[in-house]
Amino acid sequence: MRIKTYNTKQEVASNFSRYLAILLASEETSHIALSGGSTPKVVFDELAANFQSDIDWHGVHLYWGDERCVAPTDDDSNYKMTVEHLISKIDIPKENIHRIKGENIPKEEAVRYADVLDENLPKSNGIPQFDLVILGMGDDGHTASIFPHEIDLWDSEQYCEVATHPDSGQRRITISGQIINNAKNVVFLVTGEGKAEKVGEIHNKNDKAKMYPASLVAPESNNLVWFLDEAAATLI
Ligand code: 6PG
Structure with a gap:
């Protein structure tokens, strides 16, 4: 695991963007899982602008x-946020966008999206394999949409x-641990002082951290990078 700490959220965004550009240049086709939240928003703006x-x-x-x-037009939709901050500003074919349909019946959508992963992604260990899974961590310790009470x-x-x-x-749809830990690369983007306590607990292997899915992220590939700003990294 590597931990990279930068002064500001903006510096996290520009350094992660550089990391992503290098990673994407090494493959003809790449499959990436995005996350929602406030940090990716800044990253998407940076990718689109620079x-x-x-x-x-x-x-x-x-x-x-x-x-x-929720519907893809709802302000809570991660897809909507990504369209506004990235997809609408880059030249990417429509058929390359594989969104989770938040408007569908949740149980049915979880099954449908699992099939989407099964059909589109290459396999490793018989399990769909992303080239990169981008994760965040909420102030309450959730990652993807796995919350501590549903660990x-x-x-x-x-x-x-x-x-x-x-x-x-x-209700939310989330990928599970086996998909995350089967990825070729996993990156955490975590910024802000609200994250400092939990980031500290995870990296210092405090018992409490067992409830946070972030502490279970350990890809078989060993390629795990945490991109943090100073505020989130104060207790490491
Ligand atoms: C979501 C996310 C979630 C996110 C964290 C961190 O849709 O809620 O995918 O897991 O990564 O909440 O969000 P911030 O970037 O706002 O800290």
Whole structure:
């Protein structure tokens, strides 16, 4: 595992964008799982503004590691955020976008999206393999949409599961642990002081951290990089 710490969220965004450009240049076709949240928003803006000539998006297939069970036009939709900040600004074929359909019946969508992964991704260990899974961590310790109160979803035998937000009750679709740990590369993008305590617990192997799925992220490939800003890294 590598930990890279930068002064600001903006520096996290530009350094991750450079990492991504190098990774994408090494493959003709890449399959990437995106995440939602505030940090990816800055990353997407950076990719669209400053990396147009570094990335050929024609060979890149975009998926999501999690999605809220809402329409694609809803402000809560991770897909909508990605369209606004990235997809609408880059030259990527429509057929390369594989969104989770948050408007569908959650249980049915989890099964459908597992099939999408099964049909489109190359396999390793008999399991679909992403070239890159991008993850974040919420202030409450959730990663993808696996929340501490549903940590068992991590070990699901399914590729995708239906999760429930502990406060709002909002349903979400999330990929499970076996998909995350089977990826060729996994990256965490974590910024802000609200994350510092949990980032510290995870990296110092505190007992409490067992409830956070981020502490279970250990890809077989060993290619795991945490991109942090100073504020999130203060307690490591
Ligand atoms: C989501 C995300 C989620 C996200 C974290 C961190 O849709 O909620 O995919 O897992 O990564 O909430 O979000 P921030 O970038 O806002 O810290």
